[in-house]
Amino acid sequence: MTTISNKPIPRKTYTAEFKVDAVKLITERGYTVIQAAKSLGVGKATLHQWKNQLCLTGDAKMAFPGKGRMNPVDEQLRKLEKENRDLRIEKEILKKAMAYFANPKK
Numbered sequence: 614m615t616t617i618s619n620k621p622i623p624r625k626t627y628t629a630e631f632k633v634d635a636v637k638l639i640t641e642r643g644y645t646v647i648q649a650a651k652s653l654g655v656g657k658a659t660l661h662q663w664k665n666q667l668c669l670t671g672d673a674k675m676a677f678p679g680k681g682r683m684n685p686v687d688e689q690l691r692k693l694e695k696e697n698r699d700l701r702i703e704k705e706i707l708k709k710a711m712a713y714f715a716n717p718k719k
Contacts, residue, residue: 635653636664646660
């Protein structure tokens with residue numbers, strides 16, 4: 614009798630070097646995506662995603678920054694978006710304060 618466990622199945626993680634080598638199988642060694650995916654034990658969609666990421670950036674460090682890290686461009690964009698959001702909120706607060714002090718109650 615087998616029992617089904619409620620434990621989550623851990624996700625496989627791959628190093629940046631593995632991803633680059635996998636993409637090289639397709640781009641340099643002439644493998645099809647299906648052949649490379651089967652031989653490496655990864656999904657076709659995953660391999661396509663790795664290839665697209667590497668082709669867009671041209672740099673393994675930018676394409677595959679690592680666990681939970683963003684590439685520097687995305688990280689900077691996120692920081693600027695947060696700063697923009699904070700400044701908009703401050704601007705609204707100052708508008709309300711200016712309107713309040715411009716019309717003193719009699």
